[in-house]
Amino acid sequence: MTHTVTSPSAGRRLTSRGWLHWSLVPFAWLLVAADILVILWMILSSLKSTRDMVLTPWSWPSEFLWSNYQDAWVAGEFGAGVLNSLILIVGSGVGCILLTAPAAYALSRFRSRLAGAHTIFFVIGLGIPAQTIFIPLYVVFDRAGLVDSIGGLMLIYIGTGVPYALFLLTAFFRSLPGELEEAAAIDGAGPWYTFWRIMFPLARSGLITIFVLQAIGHWGETFFALVMLRHRTTLSLSLYNFAINMQYSGNRYNVLFAGLIILILPLLILYIILGRRIIEGIAAGYSK
Amino acid sequence: MKKGVSVTTMPAVASPVPETASRRRQRLRMSPLERSRRRLFVPFVYPALLVYAAVMVAPTVFTLWISLNHWAGAGPMQWAGLSNYTRMFKDPVFRTSFVNTFWIVFGVGVGVFAIAFLLTMLLHDMVGRKLARAVVFFPSLVPGIAISILWGFLFNYPDGLVDTLLVKLGVDHPPAWLAQDNAFKTILVGMMWLTTGTYTVIFMAAVDRIPRELYEAAELEGAGPFARFRHVTFPLMRDIVSVCSVLWCVGALKTFEFLLTFSAQDGALPSPKLWNFAMYSYGEAFNPDGVPDYGISSACGVIVLVLTGGLAVLSRRILRKDSVTY
Secondary structure, three states: OOOOOOOOOHHHOOOOOOHHHHHHHHHHHHHHHHHHHHHHHHHHHOOOOHHHHHHOOOOOOOOOOOHHHHHHHHOOOHHHHHHHHHHHHHHHHHHHHHHHHHHHHHHHHOOOOOHHHHHHHHHHHHHOOHHHHHHHHHHHHHHOOOOOOHHHHHHHHHHHHHHHHHHHHHHHHHOOOOHHHHHHHHOOOOHHHHHHHHHHHHOHHHHHHHHHHHHHHHHOOOHHHHHHOOOOOOHHHHHHHHHHHHHHHOOOHHHHHHHHHHHHHHHHHHHHHHHHHHHHHHHHHHHO | OHHHHHHHHHHHHHOOOOOOOOHHHHHHHOOHHHHHHHHOHHHHHHHHHHHHHHHHHHHHHHHHHHOOEEOOOOOOOEEOOOHHHHHHHHOHHHHHHHHHHHHHHHHHHHHHHHHHHHHHHHHHOOOOHHHHHHHHHHHHHOOHHHHHHHHHHHOOOOOOHHHHHHHHOOOOOOOOOOOOOOHHHHHHHHHHHHHHHHHHHHHHHHHHOOOHHHHHHHHHOOOOHHHHHHHHHHHHHHHHHHHHHHHHHHHHHOOOHHHHOOOOOOOOOOOHHHOOHHHHHHHHHHOOOOOOOHHHHHHHHHHHHHHHHHHHHHHHHHHHOOOOOO
């Protein structure tokens, strides 16, 4: 398109900012401020005593009770939860990617007649809710001795992660240039070698995005953890157990909030570091 | 070297042979690369396919079967035909769940999309849009269970944060947000807050791709903000809105974590007044206070699946029309 000659001020664009715009902008900033305040308030609350939290919720902590975190970590079993959640995240993320990446590659680049039907079969999984599959999974896992096992839960996370990962990765592989594959083929590399040594590393950024998105999802996953685990715990289960048992063990909101922060802070840090990748990954998944 | 490559192998690899061309001709034109790749289709695709089928597809089929039987998880199944479904629809708790699910999908859905649109329009040319977008998005990354605990604390009666604030502001009788009749509405608002960010981000990405000229043209024609939205933005975003509404339905129907911690009564699960389909399905199978009824639980799971599919098709139909290219 050609551009008409416009002075910079005429290119000011889009919308003349009417009264509507100006009356709504404060609303947007109010929302932004509220979000930030809530997080700051949560962090401060997790360092107070419960008494201070309830009686003077708006004031600065009279003293910083770092012991809240120790209580949460040990007595609230958040430590065990964090460990298991980390194992689950890494195991299921890596497992899901190692399984899905070759499939997505083949489906997007092998130009097989079967590719279309197979892709649809995978993508249907995006619409299968957890509530539709948990009973058979529980029954079968129970018989196989996989209930209350982190490995069993990991298998579920891998399987349920496949449709979304495949959906994003097929789009990603499709966007990579084909010349490298051809060059590799000329040099005598088989497809297997070409994939693992050339295309897989080339897809690094897409794979990392998938890993991060799934890690965020699984860090706080509650439903399957609740169904499958008994004595073992994940981070979200520790939080859940602590919250529902407070009516018996006394209202230790400060420890509960320390637990909340243990759950949220890693996400916040990750988000500050990788924010753009996360936002773009999510937006990309929807828009193509 | 590279030139040579493209000359010798490109025609076979890259020429878009239509799928309808006769297979024989295709085979003749297929390069060795293509042929060796086809042999590897199964080893590449099937490991993922098998795990996916084992964890998601087979259980779905099995759930269909269980929903037609009486089963407590142990012992033999007993053929029940459709009686699980008829019993379920007579259960008042299921009816409440139905209404609540409806409110989550449509009530919260309309709210979320409306706020997301509004924010999109606002943030479009606001100073500091990147920051605002980043902050507004963050709640949607936080696990539902964490937000619901926070929500329960903020709206506790009478010593929750919101009510103490209202008292300070001079309100004599602050509302009991989490009392039986109000709790669900409070939860709905919380869900809106939780999910608005996701859709704002997606819509913003979509709006950013709309060419500026269209807005300038509209403005020259004298279109105000509403007219610009109605005639430029919305038609061009229709496709994305349609995809988003499908994904919203899929996600909203299985809302579970956010409800889980609102256990007003003692007992592990929230009061049945707050149940939705997901909670009902879980409660029928795993309620610590009840007898497990896998048949009913599965029937509810099937209903959720059918609704998911139905709503997905419906929202594609309604919003698709003819998509506009630009």
